[in-house]
Amino acid sequence: MDLSLRHITHRYDEVEVLRDINLDIEQGQIVCIIGPSGCGKSTLLRMIGGLERPASGEVLQLGEPPADCLNPLTYIFQDFALLPWRTVEGNISLVLENHPLDAAAREEIIADVLARTKLSDFRKAYPRQLSGGMKQRVAIARALSVRPAVLLMDEPLSALDSQTRELLMDDLVDLWEKENYTAAYVTHNLAEAVRLGHKIVVLSRRPGEIRDIVEIDMPLSARTTENAELEAIQKRLWNLMRDEARAADMELLDE
Amino acid sequence: MSDETVGNQITGKPVPYRGGGFLPKSRKIVAPIVFILIIAFWEWGCRTGFISPLILPAPSEAFDAFMNLVNSGLLWQHLAASLQRLLIGWFSGTMLGIIVGTLIGLFSIARSGLQPLVSAIFPIPKIALLPLFIIWFGIGEGSKVATILFGTFFPTVIATYGGIDNVDRGLIRMGQSFGLTRMSIIRKIILPGALPAILSGARISAAIAIILLVAAEMIAAEYGIGAYILIAGSLMATDQLITGVAILSCIGLIFAWIIGKAEKYFLKWRA
Ligand SMILES: Nc1ncnc2c1ncn2[C@@H]1O[C@H](COP(=O)(O)OP(=O)(O)O)[C@@H](O)[C@H]1O
Ligand SMILES: [Mg+2]
Numbered sequence: 001m002d003l004s005l006r007h008i009t010h011r012y013d014e015v016e017v018l019r020d021i022n023l024d025i026e027q028g029q030i031v032c033i034i035g036p037s038g039c040g041k042s043t044l045l046r047m048i049g050g051l052e053r054p055a056s057g058e059v060l061q062l063g064e065p066p067a068d069c070l071n072p073l074t075y076i077f078q079d080f081a082l083l084p085w086r087t088v089e090g091n092i093s094l095v096l097e098n099h100p101l102d103a104a105a106r107e108e109i110i111a112d113v114l115a116r117t118k119l120s121d122f123r124k125a126y127p128r129q130l131s132g133g134m135k136q137r138v139a140i141a142r143a144l145s146v147r148p149a150v151l152l153m154d155e156p157l158s159a160l161d162s163q164t165r166e167l168l169m170d171d172l173v174d175l176w177e178k179e180n181y182t183a184a185y186v187t188h189n190l191a192e193a194v195r196l197g198h199k200i201v202v203l204s205r206r207p208g209e210i211r212d213i214v215e216i217d218m219p220l221s222a223r224t225t226e227n228a229e230l231e232a233i234q235k236r237l238w239n240l241m242r243d244e245a246r247a248a249d250m251e252l253l254d255e
Numbered sequence: 256m257s258d259e260t261v262g263n264q265i266t267g268k269p270v271p272y273r274g275g276g277f278l279p280k281s282r283k284i285v286a287p288i289v290f291i292l293i294i295a296f297w298e299w300g301c302r303t304g305f306i307s308p309l310i311l312p313a314p315s316e317a318f319d320a321f322m323n324l325v326n327s328g329l330l331w332q333h334l335a336a337s338l339q340r341l342l343i344g345w346f347s348g349t350m351l352g353i354i355v356g357t358l359i360g361l362f363s364i365a366r367s368g369l370q371p372l373v374s375a376i377f378p379i380p381k382i383a384l385l386p387l388f389i390i391w392f393g394i395g396e397g398s399k400v401a402t403i404l405f406g407t408f409f410p411t412v413i414a415t416y417g418g419i420d421n422v423d424r425g426l427i428r429m430g431q432s433f434g435l436t437r438m439s440i441i442r443k444i445i446l447p448g449a450l451p452a453i454l455s456g457a458r459i460s461a462a463i464a465i466i467l468l469v470a471a472e473m474i475a476a477e478y479g480i481g482a483y484i485l486i487a488g489s490l491m492a493t494d495q496l497i498t499g500v501a502i503l504s505c506i507g508l509i510f511a512w513i514i515g516k517a518e519k520y521f522l523k524w525r526a
Contacts, residue, residue: 051431077428081428081429081446084525086523094435094443098434128524142433164432
């Protein structure tokens, strides 16, 4: 299943946030969306997943999601969004309870995603007992449990310290190697974008417009740190963004 | 920086400590000791004549009055009458309050229609309405239960919709993004999220219920702790009056203890 964004424009009251965004997210691809803060990245991602309606334009779903898919467009949030009153397994079973699965099938899915995210020992733990990195792994396990066609990630690593970020980045790369998931990945971190993106979309400051789309052909497994080619791309992205970021930083938040 | 140098070595002085404090802890044994000391002082004051028996009866006299009450079998009749009113009134007031509070928390129509009404009626002392309730519900149990119900309803409504308003919107978005039904979002995300606020509302409404119980029983009740206190007061039987007040205090403490247990059980995820 592919997604296609056609002429997305959005405004909050008088403030224009997004202007004429056209973008294709193809199956098996990770599309990274970068841009200065406040440019509308989160808004765009909410539109892709149907949590918000654009003022004009549309998000089209091309083709059908796989038959076993329970929730085609699935988010991973920056602040994890785990229910504090449910354990790890309870948080995962929450998103399965609405589907016609019997207890055994549900249990099988939970055990499987916990194993895949190396969380099996923490099934009965409450979120408050977990570190930030573990909480985000629970959120990833929850997302995987509904067998999404497209993962929508809004700065999933931004709330974590840099070591944890590295580890989880490796997990996301490994996972992609195994499952070739499709994803839209919003970040303001250029290194993350270059590490994970097959396609990097650079947005301008508000109103967000597409400045450039950079494609990286190098396979994810070959993208080690200290890679000259990637560094060149990262530098190029930074040059594209620097003036925008500086200007965005000087803007008053309310006008 | 230091100017006191001994040879080549700079003698340091420790940085003065200025943190800590402002974290009162409750130590278990202190409370009973304070309690016993006060009662002992009171008893001593009465025995030595330092406290006149006309002003305050000795604790031992109040205890005698209590034993009389137990032995005559009247204690259970008073207690049963009061507890029945209290439980029915408080329980139905709380339940209705949770329902209406949830409606206000979830639906725009309920919010615009009921919230101003609740804000207008909440500050009225319900005791002032007691005569009206007597006309409406009769001088028997009806008006007494209605007073308690009414008094506990409003704080519960406000606690409930306040709790719902404070549920993290991010969690609700999460529920929607996973395709949860509206009912599931209410049942599994919104209500558990509002539960801490609802339980602290229950704590407040329990105290209000006891205040209103006594007020309602002071008007035309044959049995009930409030009636007992009223009769004791009109006979200047201060020993019985103290007994009645002590019983009320115990009822309040037991209520608070039960709600504390419920909080521990339902909110164990909060650590
Ligand atoms: N619900 C909303 N109502 C009004 N303004 C909003 C709302 N959500 C976002 N905005 C504004 O839209 C702009 C883009 O926000 P956002 O998409 O969160 O940016 P980003 O994620 O790129 O930092 C910001 O200026 C923000 O203040
Ligand atoms: Mg954002």
